[in-house]
Amino acid sequence: QKEVEQNSGPLSVPEGAIASLNCTYSDRGSQSFFWYRQYSGKSPELIMSIYSNGDKEDGRFTAQLNKASQYVSLLIRDSQPSDSATYLCAVNIEGGYQKVTFGTGTKLQVIP
Amino acid sequence: DAGVIQSPRHEVTEMGQEVTLRCKPISGHDYLFWYRQTMMRGLELLIYFNNNVPIDDSGMPEDRFSAKMPNASFSTLKIQPSEPRDSAVYFCASSFGGAGNEQFFGPGTRLTVL
Numbered sequence: 001q002k003e004v005e006q007n008s009g010p011l012s013v014p015e016g017a018i019a020s021l022n023c024t025y026s027d028r029g030s031q032s033f034f035w036y037r038q039y040s041g042k043s044p045e046l047i048m049s050i051y052s053n054g055d056k057e058d059g060r061f062t063a064q065l066n067k068a069s070q071y072v073s074l075l076i077r078d079s080q081p082s083d084s085a086t087y088l089c090a091v092n093i094e095g096g097y098q099k100v101t102f103g104t105g106t107k108l109q110v111i112p
Numbered sequence: 113d114a115g116v117i118q119s120p121r122h123e124v125t126e127m128g129q130e131v132t133l134r135c136k137p138i139s140g141h142d143y144l145f146w147y148r149q150t151m152m153r154g155l156e157l158l159i160y161f162n163n164n165v166p167i168d169d170s171g172m173p174e175d176r177f178s179a180k181m182p183n184a185s186f187s188t189l190k191i192q193p194s195e196p197r198d199s200a201v202y203f204c205a206s207s208f209g210g211a212g213n214e215q216f217f218g219p220g221t222r223l224t225v226l
Contacts, residue, residue, distance in 0.1 A: 043217040098143050098213045104154040
């Protein structure tokens with residue numbers, strides 16, 4: 001079983017729709033959860049962090065965490081073509097608070 | 113403020129040659145991470161440092177790989193000898209332990225070993 005799992009996609013949504021990206025993780029002791037966006041040929045860019053159960057909103061982005069179900073998601077409202085990228089979920093799994101493990105990413109395509 | 117700086121941005125070398133990748137973390141950050149990204153394996157942590165001390169090198173694939181951090185503003189990742197399967201994008205990231213564990217990535221070095 002992979003430690004951090006994501007559907008590789010591609011996930012295609014029309015412009016203006018809500019994109020929902022999901023991630024599951026294996027370690028019940030995980031404390032910190034991140035979403036990174038990576039454009040093709042670029043480096044990962046941190047867009048959201050979440051540390052407690054529930055929702056965290058930042059502009060068009062909402063991160064949702066459910067530790068009981070070991071599930072974290074990212075919602076993108078009013079999706080724009082510029083949101084087309086690969087979204088990486090990262091979780092601290094083991095070996096200390098600073099060490100995070102990345103999922104393989106979900107490719108999002110926003111269709112104009 | 114400048115972000116994480118990496119050099120070179122691209123490196124093409126022949127099998128058997130030594131390769132040295134360089135990283136300057138964000139000023140004030142006390143953690144530094146080296147990652148490798150490939151299509152097959154995604155983003156993998158190779159090694160990370162805290163206050164210039166290596167904490168976890170369990171991701172370093174072989175003895176051909178070594179990393180150093182002689183001071184708070186500089187780190188190197190060396191591959192000697194290089195092999196074609198080392199071809200990947202290598203990222204350096206840094207974080208400030210006093211503010212959680214959010215990591216900030218450099219632009220990466222695209223390594224091609226022929």
